Amino acid sequence: MTNSADKHQPSDSADSARAQRSVPQSDPSDLRGSDGSLRRAVVHSVVTAGFSIAVLLVAAASSDTLRTALLLAAPAIMLIGGLTALVRTYLAYRSGRRWGVWQGAAWFLLCLALMLFMSAGNVVLKSE
Structure with a gap:
């Protein structure tokens, strides 16, 4: 006869699978890390x-x-750069590295893209 407490204990293989699925967390506000992510985000x-x-x-x-084409291409370049920074944010988060600096770079570039879209749209619409 088996003990009912043995049925509720997870097996070792389930524990190891759960440990592999967990994402290690890092502090996003840590700016003194030595992995160089701040420098790469700024560059x-x-x-x-x-x-x-x-x-x-x-x-x-x-x-x-x-x-007209170049005025519309400039904010598109910023948008692509911001979306690329968001992808790098996600990849850094998944690997447990510092992801906050990439998120800051993404917000900066997306805000600049929005400002350029608004100003370029005004210039393009007035010129035609």
Whole structure:
């Protein structure tokens, strides 16, 4: 006859499977980590913003049709950079690394993309 307490105890294989599924958590506000994620997030944001500003400068010196296309491409570049930072946030979270810096970079780039979409849309609609 078996003991009823033995039936309710999980097996060792179930414990190991549960441990493999759990995601290790890190502190998102820790800015002194040595994994270099803060530097990579800042470089990603600066390169994305710089490329978008360069596209805006080329748009200022171009003709009407090209100007319209470039004025719409600049915020799209920011949007793609922000979405890429969100993907990097998720990947860092899943691997247990610092994900807060990537989330900050994503919000920064998405806010810039929104501002550029609003200003570029105003310029494009007034020019036609």
